[in-house]
Amino acid sequence: MRSIAVSGISVISSLGSNIEQTWSNMLNKQSGVSQVTLFPVEDQHNRNACEVKDLKSICIPEVYEKGRATSLLITAIDDALFDAGLDESFLQSARCGLSVGTTMGELNGLSREGAHMKYGPHLLAKNVRDYYELGGPSWTLTNACAAGNFSIAKAMDELQSGRVDVMIAAGVDALSWVAFTGFSSLRAMSPDFCSPFDKDRKGLILGEGAAVLILESIEHLQKRSRNSKAVIKGYGLNCDAHHITQPDPDAVGAITAMQEALQHAQLSPKDIQYVSSHGTGTRANDSMESKALFKCFGSGITTSSVKGNIGHTLGAASVIEAALSVKIINEKIIPPTANLHQVDPEVEVHVIKDHPANFDGENIISNAYAFGGINSSIIIGK
Incomplete structure (x- = not known):
């Protein structure tokens, strides 16, 4: 591929x-x-x-x-x-x-x-x-x-x-x-x-x-004798149809989307150094996504959300987050999660807060979810 x-x-x-x-x-x-x-x-x-x-x-x-x-x-x-x-x-x-x-x-x-x-x-x-x-x-x-x-x-x-x-x-x-x-x-x-x-x-x-x-x-x-800023390596898409508005609390579809993206890109979980989360700020979505990240990558994975800065831009959100993931790869730095004061104790992964974090990895997963149980993950790499 x-x-x-x-x-x-x-x-x-x-x-x-x-x-x-x-x-x-x-x-x-x-x-x-x-x-x-x-x-x-x-x-x-x-x-x-x-x-x-x-x-x-x-x-x-x-x-x-x-x-x-x-x-x-x-x-x-x-x-x-x-x-x-x-x-x-x-x-x-x-x-x-x-x-x-x-x-x-x-x-x-x-x-x-x-x-x-x-x-x-x-x-x-x-x-x-x-x-x-x-x-x-x-x-x-x-x-x-x-x-x-x-x-x-x-x-x-x-x-x-x-x-x-x-x-x-x-x-x-x-x-x-x-x-x-x-x-x-x-x-x-x-x-x-x-x-x-x-x-x-x-x-x-x-x-x-x-x-x-x-x-x-x-x-x-x-x-065209041009250089690539990054590459799109793979994606995973599905619909678990759990509920018309609420995400599946067991995160089955979200986990599957990330696993399929890894398979599509011929990568393993250890090849991902950062996840650009959907991170809407709703209790149900953040809980579901953090559970999915923990089950896929363990507690050591790093994540953050840009929706504290620019809000939820609906259909634009995941392309904005993909473009910013390209910036992260090129600038080697990750913006912090805005308005995050104390991470929910139930969130078992590392969420960037307070200050930008260094990025020296190779690959990023960018997640997006939608009403009706739609789950999607894109892998962007060097």
Whole structure:
């Protein structure tokens, strides 16, 4: 099985309009939480989220008019293409495909007052294909909060099959009244901050953002005389169907996803030095995931979560975390878990807190889980 090269990365989050700003603020334990301004929240119990500020100022006008999610996505793709040394003329002449993971899709026009414009997940891929005039395959993956990992896995499949030379693997979700009200009704949101793995954690904070990995076959990257930032070595995907919203407390599906990713990558548990956890800050999810990590790797494994910094960005989350895992490999440092004061005694693995940690390993697993019992793991390595 051929590894797939990562030639370009990008992130837009509440901590920055690009990956360098986001990365720097994470190292300093900054939080993007503020009171929501995009829609009315006066009648909501929870009023905080992680918004991307001044989005209009970083987008070109014709993109911004297509909707908030499209604006985040195309701006992130532009950044990742630049990082990979690719331009639009190359995309139009090459075998380039697209896979987009999202939970809500493009919700421009869907509001409390009802729908006034076209909306839906399919619009994201259509808008990107039209904007860049892509001729390769395009996929929209709507596996809820694990959709980003599914988009990376699909991109990997397309490249390994030889159908394409380059894949744009993306994840995006814009903050919306629909999602905010939905999560609030589930009583899953914290009233102030997200504190993953903390003994007093209160729940998640919603965020928004986008991230992109430009993926290529090693052979294609060598023809362009470019170096790889990292490689995608394997993935594991499943659905245990335990419950519509609650994770399986025995973590069977999460364990299986990590084991299958290791098998796919032809690695063993001792080859993994760090896990980028899903780490939502909800009691059920953090408990399940920490149990899965302990059973797969033992108490010595190191983990952390970025959701204390940027909130839960839904379909964008796992691509953001994958892009940041590439940064960890290249910068040899891991940002600490924000808002973590005292690790829950039931968490039997090492969670990074207080200060950044050194990383001198070879491989990272990045996990993402979703409603309905969806489990996903991606392995990213040097």
